[in-house]
Amino acid sequence: MNSNIDLKELWAKQETGIPDTKDLFKRVASFKRAHLKQVIYANILLLLVAVFIVLVWYYFQPEYITTKSGIVLIILAILAYLFSYNQSIPLLLKSSYEMSSADYLQQLLSLKRKQQFLEGIMTNLYFILLSTGLFLYMIEYTMRMKLPLGIFCYGITAGWIAFNWFYIKPKTIRKQREKIDGLINKFHLLTEQLTEKK
Amino acid sequence: MDIQFEEIYTTYWQKIYRLCLAYVNDADWAKDIAQDTFITVWQQLPKFRNESGIGTWIFRIASNHCLRQVERNKRIPKSDVQTEIPDTSEPSIEDKTTFLYQCIAELAETDRLIISLELEDIKQAEIAQIVGISEANTRVRIHRIKEKLTQKFTRYEQ
Numbered sequence A: 001m002n003s004n005i006d007l008k009e010l011w012a013k014q015e016t017g018i019p020d021t022k023d024l025f026k027r028v029a030s031f032k033r034a035h036l037k038q039v040i041y042a043n044i045l046l047l048l049v050a051v052f053i054v055l056v057w058y059y060f061q062p063e064y065i066t067t068k069s070g071i072v073l074i075i076l077a078i079l080a081y082l083f084s085y086n087q088s089i090p091l092l093l094k095s096s097y098e099m100s101s102a103d104y105l106q107q108l109l110s111l112k113r114k115q116q117f118l119e120g121i122m123t124n125l126y127f128i129l130l131s132t133g134l135f136l137y138m139i140e141y142t143m144r145m146k147l148p149l150g151i152f153c154y155g156i157t158a159g160w161i162a163f164n165w166f167y168i169k170p171k172t173i174r175k176q177r178e179k180i181d182g183l184i185n186k187f188h189l190l191t192e193q194l195t196e197k198k
Numbered sequence B: 001m002d003i004q005f006e007e008i009y010t011t012y013w014q015k016i017y018r019l020c021l022a023y024v025n026d027a028d029w030a031k032d033i034a035q036d037t038f039i040t041v042w043q044q045l046p047k048f049r050n051e052s053g054i055g056t057w058i059f060r061i062a063s064n065h066c067l068r069q070v071e072r073n074k075r076i077p078k079s080d081v082q083t084e085i086p087d088t089s090e091p092s093i094e095d096k097t098t099f100l101y102q103c104i105a106e107l108a109e110t111d112r113l114i115i116s117l118e119l120e121d122i123k124q125a126e127i128a129q130i131v132g133i134s135e136a137n138t139r140v141r142i143h144r145i146k147e148k149l150t151q152k153f154t155r156y157e158q
Helices: A007-013 A021-060 A065-093 A101-143 A147-195 B003-024 B027-047 B054-071 B093-105 B109-119 B124-131 B135-157
Strands: none
Touching: A007 B093, A007 B109, A007 B135, A021 A065, A021 B003, A021 B027, A065 A101, A101 A147, A101 B054, A101 B124, A147 B054, A147 B109, B003 B027, B003 B054, B003 B093, B003 B109, B027 B054, B054 B109, B054 B124, B093 B109, B093 B135, B109 B124, B109 B135, B124 B135
């Protein structure tokens, strides 16, 4: 074994220019802007959809209670989605970097578990509310149609809901789960590195 | 920006950059992590109450920013320096330095942090505090990691 290797000396040889502190503040500003943009876009888009639905209620004056409850459920679905979306971001920003690595990893694990729980529940809730809302909303308008057309319209909507329910929803949940599970797993492995050898 | 932060920034930039570089072995990525670290330092500095030394505190923040990198879907890149079949001529100091950082980046994540802190001349008691393991464990792990690195260097230089 070569005992002449001075690792500390080699280590200290690595240097780089110190970036101007202005760069740091530009970075903070661009993070904030990007984050804000993301939140604002998602909220505005979905709230516009909600407003549009309310306007439909206002102008077309539905008579059936099913239509009104349908509209309410669709709006609730949108709000549930926004709630979950707006919650998951601060949850991740809450993490504190000032603890020891072992505690920090524990904190990340618990944050990710919370996020996983929230996303799972909210995705289910979103799909249930949206499908039921749409189903109820259509009753009134379908009743005014002739039977074959009514069956056709409901058939198409039922098909669309089924597609969402059996394909899009499991896929969305699986994707979310895989991503978070992967991270939870990695954090577990990191935690093990610290506990195993104690 | 206040003078205290400027001082911290100039004193610790190289140290933090080295820690990040040894963790990811990619200069741009390391710079990003180092900058994120100093953003956190700047944001949290008014709340810092000197319970631990300022150095310990900054290294903790940097280590945790490094650990957080698993969330980025980027693989740790390998450097171009050959690991197993070296040139017949004696490698230069720069090559050796690059090789050292590459070897560290190939270790387990927490080992990368521990050895980087040790090479940065941080006391073992402080390293134990930063990482959250016992001092005895820190000592044993540093010894093992150094052994591993020295073996790699011996092969590299042969």
